[in-house]
Amino acid sequence: MEINIEILKKYPLCHRCFGRLYAKLLHTNNFERGKALKIVKGMELESLLKKIEEGGGNKDEILGLLKCLYRSGLKEIKIKEIKEEIVEECPWCKGIFEKSYMEELANKAIELLKEYEFDTFMVGTHIPEDIKELEKEIETPYMESIRQEFGREIGKLIAAKMNKQPDKTNPDIVIHINPYTKDIYLQVNPLFIKGRYRKLVRGIPQTHWHCRFCRGKGCEKCNFTGKRYPTSVEEIIAEPFMKVTKGTKEVFHGAGREDIDVRMLGNGRPFVLEIKEPKIRKIDLNKVAEEVNKSGTVEILNLEYGERKDVVFFKNEPHKKTYRALVECEEKITSEDIEKVINTCENLTIHQKTPKRVLHRRADLTRIRKVYKVWAHKIDDNHFEMKIFCDGGLYIKELISGDDGRTSPSISEILNKKCICKELDVLEIHDETS
Numbered sequence: 001m002e003i004n005i006e007i008l009k010k011y012p013l014c015h016r017c018f019g020r021l022y023a024k025l026l027h028t029n030n031f032e033r034g035k036a037l038k039i040v041k042g043m044e045l046e047s048l049l050k051k052i053e054e055g056g057g058n059k060d061e062i063l064g065l066l067k068c069l070y071r072s073g074l075k076e077i078k079i080k081e082i083k084e085e086i087v088e089e090c091p092w093c094k095g096i097f098e099k100s101y102m103e104e105l106a107n108k109a110i111e112l113l114k115e116y117e118f119d120t121f122m123v124g125t126h127i128p129e130d131i132k133e134l135e136k137e138i139e140t141p142y143m144e145s146i147r148q149e150f151g152r153e154i155g156k157l158i159a160a161k162m163n164k165q166p167d168k169t170n171p172d173i174v175i176h177i178n179p180y181t182k183d184i185y186l187q188v189n190p191l192f193i194k195g196r197y198r199k200l201v202r203g204i205p206q207t208h209w210h211c212r213f214c215r216g217k218g219c220e221k222c223n224f225t226g227k228r229y230p231t232s233v234e235e236i237i238a239e240p241f242m243k244v245t246k247g248t249k250e251v252f253h254g255a256g257r258e259d260i261d262v263r264m265l266g267n268g269r270p271f272v273l274e275i276k277e278p279k280i281r282k283i284d285l286n287k288v289a290e291e292v293n294k295s296g297t298v299e300i301l302n303l304e305y306g307e308r309k310d311v312v313f314f315k316n317e318p319h320k321k322t323y324r325a326l327v328e329c330e331e332k333i334t335s336e337d338i339e340k341v342i343n344t345c346e347n348l349t350i351h352q353k354t355p356k357r358v359l360h361r362r363a364d365l366t367r368i369r370k371v372y373k374v375w376a377h378k379i380d381d382n383h384f385e386m387k388i389f390c391d392g393g394l395y396i397k398e399l400i401s402g403d404d405g406r407t408s409p410s411i412s413e414i415l416n417k418k419c420i421c422k423e424l425d426v427l428e429i430h431d432e433t434s
Contacts, residue, residue, distance in 0.1 A: 005041050007138055008068040014090035015073055016097055016149075023144040030149060038074045042066065046079070092134060093146060096179040097153065106157045109175050109184050113162065116188060117281050120167035121158070123151040124187070126178040150179055170307065172281060188277040191245060193285065194306035196268030198299040199233055199258065206257040207234045229260070236298045238273060240291040244283050247275035255314040256392060258426055266322070266428040268301055272311050319392040320372070320430040324385065326423035327400055327411065332381045337415050341386070344414050345374035353406040355398045369394040386411075387427070397421040 007013065013021075019034025026033060045066050052059045063081050070077045070085045095101060113121075125147040135145060154177065155166045174187040199206075209229055211222035218224040234252035242250055255270040285303040293299045348371045354362045371394070375387040388396060395407070400421045402410035412419045 004140075005038070005065060005068065008072050009064070011091050011134070011138065012068065012072040012088040013092055013138075017090050017092040017146070018072065020092075020144055020146065020149060021138065021140045022142045023149075024142040030144075035074070038069055038072065039076065042069050042074055042077055045069070046077070049079070092131065092138075094180060096150065101179075102154060102157055105177060105179060105182065105184070106154060106161060108182070109154075109158055109177065110161060112184060112186050113158075113173065113175070116173060116186070116279050118164065118172035118188075119281075120165050120171045121155075121173045121175055122166060122168055122171040123155045123158070124174050124176040125151040125154075126176060126183075128178070128180050131180070150177075154179070190308075191247070191275040191278040191281050192272055192306035192308065192310060193241065193275070193303060194270070194272045194310050195289075195300050195303040196270050197233060197237060197264065198266075198268045198301070199262075199264040199297070200299065201297045202261045202263055203229075204236075204297060205229050205232045205260045206254055207252055208232050231297075233298050236295050237271070237292055237300055240288045241273060241275060241283075244288060245275050245278035245280045247278040249276040250274060251276070253311045253314075255317070255319060255429065259397075259424070261424070263425045265425050268299070269426070269429055270314050270319075272306050272314070274311070321390060321392050321394075321426060322428040322430070323388045323390070323396050324423075324425040324427050325388060325396055325400060325421050326379075327384050327386055327419050328422045329382055329384075329415070330418045333378055333384055333415075333417075335378065337417075338376050338378050338384060341376050341384075341411060341414060342374055344409070345371045345388075347372055348409065350394060350399060351408055352395060352398060353403070355395050355403050355406065367393060371399070383422070392429075396424055 007021075008018070013034075015034035015038065016029075016031040017034065018038060019030035019032065019036075022033060022037065023030055028036075045062050049059055049062045049066070052062060063079075066077055066079065067082050067085050070082050071088045072090075073087050075087065089095060127145075127147050131146065135143075158164070158175070159166055170189075172189055174189065175184065176187060177184050205228075208227065209232070210216035211219060211226055211228050213219050213221040214226060216226040218226045222228065233254075234250075238250045238252060241247075251274040253272040253274060258264050258269070285305075289300050289303055350369045350371060352367050352369060354364050354367075369391040371388060371390045373389045376384055378384045386400075388399070390396075390399075395403075397420075398407040398410070400411045400419050402408065402412040410419075
């Protein structure tokens with residue numbers, strides 16, 4: 001490998017930056033590597049200079065290279081011809097690795113971090129375009145970028161000062177630093193809390209709905225709340241968490257959703273609460289759950305800390321479900337009708353077009369779903385109760401009514417009687433292994 005010092009004619013790189021050109025060689029730091037390489041080249045050049053002086057040859061080229069080495073910080077060169085030279089500022093790092101400068105940047109970052117509770121962090125280094133262009137020009141196969149080295153060194157300094165751990169995969173906070181301008185800002189990553197919820201009453205939507213008249217701004221129709229409904233599962237769960245974490249915003253992720261007039265019972269529906277920019281990350285989950293459960297309308301259980309991947313996982317995971325439905329029929333129901341429903345619905349394939357009631361917000365598609373098993377018993381001449389074990393994504397109200405032929409077969413079609421769903425509860429959302 002040839003150590004090229006010709007680059008120093010154009011760019012007086014400091015020891016650290018010259019060493020960074022060969023960062024992947026030998027296990028030492030860039031400063032020591034760069035200084036050692038310059039010393040070796042300086043010794044070679046001084047040796048050549050002495051031979052030329054003894055032989056009476058032209059020494060200008062050798063002197064020129066020695067001057068370049070001196071201007072780049074190699075003050076160990078003591079020959080008289082370069083005593084008037086001065087060490088120039090490195091055009092690559094511009095002095096950002098000076099100890100006092102690094103301390104200043106680290107302390108500035110720490111001052112911002114004091115507002116937040118966190119365990120892990122990562123440094124995101126922002127380098128100006130002119131520095132990136134210089135890197136491209138002088139690049140070698142053994143080089144590391146200044147972004148990599150600065151991020152590593154400032155990260156070690158902050159970690160030591162705060163007793164925190166760097167984490168490149170899933171940090172609590174990312175510290176964004178432009179070392180050339182001293183600009184620093186924090187990216188506080190969300191806190192994810194996962195669990196299951198039960199909705200014990202009807203009439204509550206899963207998520208916040210804006211007033212349809214003012215779109216959330218507040219008007220007489222909504223009593224200036226901006227809301228279509230007084231509360232939601234999301235708000236009942238999120239408000240206590242927002243209070244203790246001091247987050248700026250929350251996003252509620254549910255594994256599907258039930259209609260407003262449907263209860264969610266049994267083992268509960270999986271959810272992840274994403275809290276943006278939390279100042280407090282370590283909270284007593286059980287204590288917050290107790291606060292939520294006091295509402296008497298929503299209960300949460302099985303709480304634990306989650307990750308971003310949990311949102312993707314359960315949104316993509318197919319869940320079979322068990323429902324309880326109270327069915328009302330216009331005509332009289334017989335015991336034979338009940339038996340027919342039970343027998344016909346065993347492993348029954350359903351072709352279901354998007355229900356008319358949601359066509360305004362859902363694409364008009366035909367979905368194929370399966371009913372695996374039905375249990376049913378008669379209540380009176382016009383009512384019976386069903387328990388339905390089926391694929392997720394099957395609209396149960398339309399499975400019962402037929403939705404004017406858009407769902408087939410339906411309970412109405414099987415019985416040849418007009419039936420509607422009067423009450424619906426989700427009894428269980430089955431895990432993949434259920």
